Amino acid sequence: MKIRHDYFVYILLCSDGSYYTGMTNNMDKRLQEHNEGYIQTCYTFKRRPLVLKYFEHFHDVNEAIMKEKQIKGWTRKKKEALINSDFEELIRLAKKRSKPD
Secondary structure (H helix, E strand, O other): OOOOOOEEEEEEEEEOOOOEEEEEHHHHHHHHHHHHHHOOOOHHHHHOOEEEEEEEEOOHHHHHHHHHHHHHOHHHHHHHHHHOOOHHHHHHHHHHHHHOO
């Protein structure tokens, strides 16, 4: 019997206007840790308060890791298109990036 696991990839809006992308297996706990400043060396520590802007649920840890890495490599505009569920803009930005200058 295969055990089902839950993983989440998320984007936080930091108080300085930047975005932080992460992955966790316990969304509520991780958000609390971010907002309480649980890890002083974390990017978000000095950028609180934080607002959850996006999350996606996965059952496969490898898929979640791949998605987190993908989003971390995206531009701010692509992250905002994802947050706003503007998939047409995501496609447009992806095509724009793949064209040679």
